[in-house]
Amino acid sequence: MPIELKIAWRNLYRHKGKSFVIGLILCLGSFIMTIGNGVINGLDTGLQKNIVNNFSGDLVLVSDKQIEKTVLASMTGHTLKPITNFTELKPQILNIPSIDKILPAGAGYVWVLNENGNPLDQYLLGVDIESYLEFFNNNLIVEKGSLLKKNQRGVLVSTRMRDWYFDFTDSWTVPINTSFDQEKAPEKVKKNGSSLQTKKSIVYMGLSSKNASLDILTDVIGIVKFKELNSILGFYCIVDMSSFRECMGYFESSDEAVHLSTKNQNLMTSSLDSIDTLFNDSFDTVNESTTKIKNDLSDIKHIKTSQLDKKLGTYNIIFVKLKKDVNLNKTITQINNLLKEKNIPLQAISWNDAIGMFGQIAMLMKGSLFLFVLFIFIVAIIIIMNTLSMATMERIPEIGMMRAIGTKKRFIQTMFLAETSLLSFVFGGAGIILGSITIIGFKLLKLSTSHEMLQILYGGDTFSPTLDFISVGLCVLQLSLIVCLSSIYPIYLARKITPLDSVLRN
Amino acid sequence: MAIVELKNINKDYYLGKTVVHALKNINLKIEKGSFSAIVGPSGSGKTTLLNVIGCIDKSSSGSVQIHGNQIDSLTDNQLTELRLFNIGFIFQSFHLIPVLNVLENIEFPLLLMNKYSKQEIRQKALDMMKSVHIMDQKDHRPSELSGGQRQRVAIARALVTDPEIVLADEPTANLDSETGAIILKLMKDLNKTRKTTFLFSTHDPEILKYADSSITIRDGQINAN
Ligand SMILES: Nc1ncnc2c1ncn2[C@@H]1O[C@H](COP(=O)(O)OP(=O)(O)O)[C@@H](O)[C@H]1O
Numbered sequence: 204m205p206i207e208l209k210i211a212w213r214n215l216y217r218h219k220g221k222s223f224v225i226g227l228i229l230c231l232g233s234f235i236m237t238i239g240n241g242v243i244n245g246l247d248t249g250l251q252k253n254i255v256n257n258f259s260g261d262l263v264l265v266s267d268k269q270i271e272k273t274v275l276a277s278m279t280g281h282t283l284k285p286i287t288n289f290t291e292l293k294p295q296i297l298n299i300p301s302i303d304k305i306l307p308a309g310a311g312y313v314w315v316l317n318e319n320g321n322p323l324d325q326y327l328l329g330v331d332i333e334s335y336l337e338f339f340n341n342n343l344i345v346e347k348g349s350l351l352k353k354n355q356r357g358v359l360v361s362t363r364m365r366d367w368y369f370d371f372t373d374s375w376t377v378p379i380n381t382s383f384d385q386e387k388a389p390e391k392v393k394k395n396g397s398s399l400q401t402k403k404s405i406v407y408m409g410l411s412s413k414n415a416s417l418d419i420l421t422d423v424i425g426i427v428k429f430k431e432l433n434s435i436l437g438f439y440c441i442v443d444m445s446s447f448r449e450c451m452g453y454f455e456s457s458d459e460a461v462h463l464s465t466k467n468q469n470l471m472t473s474s475l476d477s478i479d480t481l482f483n484d485s486f487d488t489v490n491e492s493t494t495k496i497k498n499d500l501s502d503i504k505h506i507k508t509s510q511l512d513k514k515l516g517t518y519n520i521i522f523v524k525l526k527k528d529v530n531l532n533k534t535i536t537q538i539n540n541l542l543k544e545k546n547i548p549l550q551a552i553s554w555n556d557a558i559g560m561f562g563q564i565a566m567l568m569k570g571s572l573f574l575f576v577l578f579i580f581i582v583a584i585i586i587i588m589n590t591l592s593m594a595t596m597e598r599i600p601e602i603g604m605m606r607a608i609g610t611k612k613r614f615i616q617t618m619f620l621a622e623t624s625l626l627s628f629v630f631g632g633a634g635i636i637l638g639s640i641t642i643i644g645f646k647l648l649k650l651s652t653s654h655e656m657l658q659i660l661y662g663g664d665t666f667s668p669t670l671d672f673i674s675v676g677l678c679v680l681q682l683s684l685i686v687c688l689s690s691i692y693p694i695y696l697a698r699k700i701t702p703l704d705s706v707l708r709n
Numbered sequence: 710m711a712i713v714e715l716k717n718i719n720k721d722y723y724l725g726k727t728v729v730h731a732l733k734n735i736n737l738k739i740e741k742g743s744f745s746a747i748v749g750p751s752g753s754g755k756t757t758l759l760n761v762i763g764c765i766d767k768s769s770s771g772s773v774q775i776h777g778n779q780i781d782s783l784t785d786n787q788l789t790e791l792r793l794f795n796i797g798f799i800f801q802s803f804h805l806i807p808v809l810n811v812l813e814n815i816e817f818p819l820l821l822m823n824k825y826s827k828q829e830i831r832q833k834a835l836d837m838m839k840s841v842h843i844m845d846q847k848d849h850r851p852s853e854l855s856g857g858q859r860q861r862v863a864i865a866r867a868l869v870t871d872p873e874i875v876l877a878d879e880p881t882a883n884l885d886s887e888t889g890a891i892i893l894k895l896m897k898d899l900n901k902t903r904k905t906t907f908l909f910s911t912h913d914p915e916i917l918k919y920a921d922s923s924i925t926i927r928d929g930q931i932n933a934n
């Protein structure tokens with residue numbers, strides 16, 4: 204063993220207490236950093252996996268006329284540009300080599316009209332339920348009622364939106380063919396007791412591409428939950444494609460739709476007795492675009508023919524799952540080039556861009572976690588630097604003597620670096636290992652949450668922080684950086700010690 | 710031939726606005742193989758003088774020659790090598806490396822020299838230990854030794870590199886007079902047998918009698934004998 208290392212090693216042992224304190228800080232620091240890295244990592248992969256698998260696919264195709272890219276989380280309420288000829292495009296899309304499977308759908312921003320006049324806004328997803336469930340691996344859990352059946356019209360209200368409807372309207376959404384279950388209802392609902400109103404259908408108002416508003420009255424078929432990230436994805440309710448098209452007025456833009464525009468057909472059904480109960484006086488307080496509907500009441504349509512919808516084939520978004528192991532960003536550029544080349548009027552947008560603000564929440568979460576890790580990092584550096592500096596000062600006469608009898612500065616530097624490196628190797632290494640074990644432990648615990656923020660932190664419903672080789676490498680790198688940064692000042696001090704410091708003066 | 714030659718050496722310390730003239734116009738030659746003492750009361754400048762000779766402090770003016778080398782223009786690394794190869798130090802407070810045992814402490818400067826093989830280093834260290842009669846404490850750490858034993862180890866460490874000169878600043882000040890005398894006798898012995906040049910300081914007349922020649926210093930000035 205080189206003499207520098209020998210002295211360093213024995214010095215650590217000689218100053219056991221101090222070594223232990225520094226070691227403990229190093230251990231704790233790298234422990235926390237490892238867990239932080241693991242959580243960030245898990246958040247990343249979890250979010251990606253859960254959103255891609257349950258909600259967005261790897262990418263979406265939308266009309267090339269679509270300008271805003273956050274097509275699944277538009278805050279402006281602009282309706283997506285329709286894709287009118289999906290049936291023609293379908294074979295061409297499926298011909299693109301990297302694409303595995305696709306799901307045409309409608310995504311839009313709608314108003315929920317209700318008796319007390321407070322308009323709610325939310326996202327609506329129109330799908331063919333069977334294809335949808337297959338495409339997203341049965342991502343829905345039925346809380347109450349049932350899922351839509353093939354060609355059945357109606358809406359699947361997410362638990363999140365049910366809560367929200369209740370907060371705004373004081374009425375509790377219950378699927379048709381079921382009754383209100385007092386026992387299972389949440390506390391805030393129970394409080395209302397017998398005066399509680401229930402609601403089995405919902406009126407959605409969409410903005411068509413021509414900005415004409417169209418309302419649909421839909422029966423609530425089921426209350427559902429997304430298997431993962433319900434608190435985020437639950438902004439969406441799911442309707443059958445026909446209802447969605449009506450809501451968005453897509454039939455109007457099509458030739459065949461003209462035949463459908465028979466007015467005043469079965470205007471009101473089910474629970475609503477008259478138009479007046481739907482739009483009572485309080486509605487006047489609502490903004491212009493909503494009051495407009497009041498005048499256009501005769502335009503409310505309820506069309507039952509679903510065969511026509513199929514022919515029309517109007518959608519506004521196509522979810523795409525890619526074949527395994529293709530690079531997302533590269534593939535998107537490839538697909539976009541191909542679409543242009545073949546004159547297909549579509550554009551590909553990555554899931555990440557499409558979900559917009561949902562992703563940004565995650566970024567914020569990640570950012571604050573990162574800041575936390577950085578904070579620990581800096582605190583560790585300061586404490587270690589302080590302790591090491593003090594230790595250096597205490598050894599001034601000893602080091603001065605070594606300098607006097609012929610030890611070069613470089614030797615002293617190596618000796619100090621060896622001391623901190625040894626410490627960090629042992630204790631920091633232990634911290635990383637402990638952190639990794641804790642992460643594995645957390646993974647095995649399968650902690651799950653329905654809390655909104657925690658779900659984002661977890662990257663899903665279950666807490667599954669992960670460490671791969673890269674993030675372990677990152678931990679080691681961070682640890683080395685701590686060692687280097689916290690050694691710089693003490694080593695600078697040690698190098699400044701002169702032979703003269705060996706001499707006793709009285 | 711002079712191992713050390715000082716010409717017109719001045720050393721000033723600045724304490725705020727006041728200046729302490731620690732050494733005033735010192736001219737001095739130390740001959741090879743001599744066993745000399747610097748004598749003077751406390752504060753007279755003995756330590757300062759030894760520091761300047763030992764290249765661990767710089768004079769304010771004047772020239773220092775060690776073994777023919779003008780030291781003023783040397784870099785820190787060159788000075789360090791000069792000390793390692795040409796000068797041995799014995800300190801008042803012994804100053805051993807606490808985490809190394811006796812043998813390792815004596816081997817330490819040889820390791821720094823990067824000149825000898827492992828076996829040579831071991832052999833030189835063992836020989837030196839025999840010369841200072843510390844063989845029995847070979848594996849002990851400095852904290853397990855008495856003051857006299859520690860100073861023996863320090864002497865061994867200073868001499869093991871075969872330096873041109875060994876400087877010892879009050880080597881017996883932390884020892885009782887009996888042990889001090891033994892240490893001085895040992896030094897004198899080594900001076901005889903190994904022809905090593907010694908220069909030590911003391912304010913103790915008892916110790917002075919071992920010296921072949923003495924330099925008296927008072928208020929930073931030498932009164933030649
Ligand atoms: N670092 C210093 N700063 C200021 N004055 C010093 C310093 N070192 C020594 N002196 C002064 O220089 C003079 C000589 O000191 P020193 O060489 O230690 O004497 P001695 O070793 O003979 O006791 C004394 O007056 C002392 O106070």
Ligand SMILES: [Mg+2]
Nearest residue numbers: 755756757878
């Ligand atoms: Mg002195």
